[in-house]
Amino acid sequence: MRKMKLLSVLAVSLLVFSPALAVLPPGFGAAHAKGEGSGGGKGKSESKKSESGKSEARSSGKGKSEAKSSEKRKAKQEKSAKSAAKKKTTKAAEDGSMKAAKAKSAKAAGLAPNELGKMNGAMNANINAVLAHIRNGQTTKGPVGLLAGLAVADSSALAAAGQAAELEARAAEFDALQAKVEEAGFATVEDYLQARTDGTLTNEQLAVSGDIDTMIADLGGTDATGLQLAESRPEDAEIQAARDAAALAGQAVTDAEQAIIDAWNKTGDATALLDALRARLAPHQTEIDATVAETLASDETAVLLPEADEVIVVK
Numbered sequence: 001m002r003k004m005k006l007l008s009v010l011a012v013s014l015l016v017f018s019p020a021l022a023v024l025p026p027g028f029g030a031a032h033a034k035g036e037g038s039g040g041g042k043g044k045s046e047s048k049k050s051e052s053g054k055s056e057a058r059s060s061g062k063g064k065s066e067a068k069s070s071e072k073r074k075a076k077q078e079k080s081a082k083s084a085a086k087k088k089t090t091k092a093a094e095d096g097s098m099k100a101a102k103a104k105s106a107k108a109a110g111l112a113p114n115e116l117g118k119m120n121g122a123m124n125a126n127i128n129a130v131l132a133h134i135r136n137g138q139t140t141k142g143p144v145g146l147l148a149g150l151a152v153a154d155s156s157a158l159a160a161a162g163q164a165a166e167l168e169a170r171a172a173e174f175d176a177l178q179a180k181v182e183e184a185g186f187a188t189v190e191d192y193l194q195a196r197t198d199g200t201l202t203n204e205q206l207a208v209s210g211d212i213d214t215m216i217a218d219l220g221g222t223d224a225t226g227l228q229l230a231e232s233r234p235e236d237a238e239i240q241a242a243r244d245a246a247a248l249a250g251q252a253v254t255d256a257e258q259a260i261i262d263a264w265n266k267t268g269d270a271t272a273l274l275d276a277l278r279a280r281l282a283p284h285q286t287e288i289d290a291t292v293a294e295t296l297a298s299d300e301t302a303v304l305l306p307e308a309d310e311v312i313v314v315k
Helices: 002-017 028-106 113-123 127-136 142-183 189-198 203-218 236-263 270-314
Strands: none
Touching: 113 142, 113 236, 113 270, 127 142, 127 270, 142 189, 142 203, 142 236, 142 270, 189 203, 236 270
16 A cells, blocks of 8 residues: 555656656657658768769760860871862972973973984083084084084074175165265265365255165265265175175084984974974074184184294294
8 A cells, every 4th residue: 555655656756857858749759750861861861872873974074175176187197188189289390390391391392202312411411512513613413413513504604694685775775875976966975075065055955865864874974085985885786795605504403403313313393393493492502602603713824824924934
């Protein structure tokens, strides 16, 4: 009985003096544990997803970077390839141009090197070698010598023809003057000059005297007396001699051409060959003319020297 009372007192004491405890619904602990587990799992999952996203972003960025780098390398390679191709094309073009230039030089007037034969030496001869052959009189042998012979013949023929033409033109001017003074009523130019000096020219003669005086001036004017021309008309014999010299020079050209054709060891267009050789000489015509004139003058001096020595010996 006393035990029962004691237990009751203890129970009441506990209720009075113990702090109030929160009343929790059944299963709260399990639910809380599950919630924490679920929240933790969700956080971890989101963390993993975030890390995965970052990883994918890094992977994507890396992939883009690699792709961009690859594109740059490809573009650079393509540029290098184009540059190399361009250089190759340029070099090929230059080589082609050089080959074309050489071919053009060799294939003169439609003649290829194998068609030129021995005349390749003449076609490719240095102009200094040609001039040396002219000075030394070596103009009949070898490709270069034959080319020099053609150069001398052409230059000499041109000079001879020019001299003959000049004399003929000069004579024609004198003849025109003579015809003019006869038209004015005088037998000779000297008669006209005398009448002009005396002041006896008629009005009709004075009308044409201006033309006559101009023609006289063009021919060199008069001497100190004013009664004779300062120069004389070329003699007909002199003119004919110049014509003959021009004809001989023309024949020398024919001979030089034939010598080249005879020495040519190929059968082809001889006219084309001669045209090609002349085209080779054309840029140096001034030097050739000067050398030919110098050589001819030296030859004339050489002919005159023995005569001078003989005169000295006689003295």
